[in-house]
Amino acid sequence: MEKNIVKAIKSVTATIGAENYKTLLQTKHHQLIADEPEQIGGKNQGPSPSDFLMSGLAACTAITLKMYVDRKQWITGDIMVQVCLEHKNENGHFSSVFTRIVSVSQKLDDEKMQRLLEIANSCPIHNLLTNPIHINTSIE
Structure with missing residues (x-):
């Protein structure tokens, strides 16, 4: 074959x-x-497939943030990103909700922390998961 x-x-x-x-x-x-x-x-x-999916989002977020803070020369210490996945079924409508928590070991001022949130929301995997996804499947 x-x-x-x-x-x-x-x-x-x-x-x-x-x-x-x-x-x-x-x-x-x-x-x-x-x-x-x-x-x-x-x-x-x-890891389970769901663990890999969450890991991809967490890793992409952490790497994106690290690239940004390095370019800005901000001192954040360690950057930690925790991602949780919850499945909901409300009135026959299935949905999934990712919760992502970003923390840094050396706190920045509020303006810089807000900028980190914006940068987290622009990581490539976040963009992939929050835009329409099409899956083309064939079988041989």
């Missing part, structure tokens, strides 16, 4: 075999493992 590989700017391949839910993820330069928690049949050998 010939595989069609999509030519894209970024690509990840996921491969799952006989072992329940353990999934090998291959990026251009890295191999990772995704899995599900034991309580739903996995072996918890790696």
Whole structure:
């Protein structure tokens, strides 16, 4: 069977075999493992897909903020970004809500903290998740 590989700017391949839910993820330069928690049949050998999604938003936010504060030469100490994901079903309407909390170990004045919030909201993964997303799927 010939595989069609999509030519894209970024690509990840996921491969799952006989072992329940353990999934090998291959990026251009890295191999990772995704899995599900034991309580739903996995072996918890790696983050769940939702964990990877939240990790992407948290990492992108932290990196974007670090680039900005370095360019401005602001002293923030460590930058920590926590992301939580909540699923809601209200009257048959399903939605997901990300809550992102940014903290710095060395507080800045209010004006600079407000600017950090604006910069956090402009990270590429935030932009991807808050704009229309289209997923084209084919099966071979």
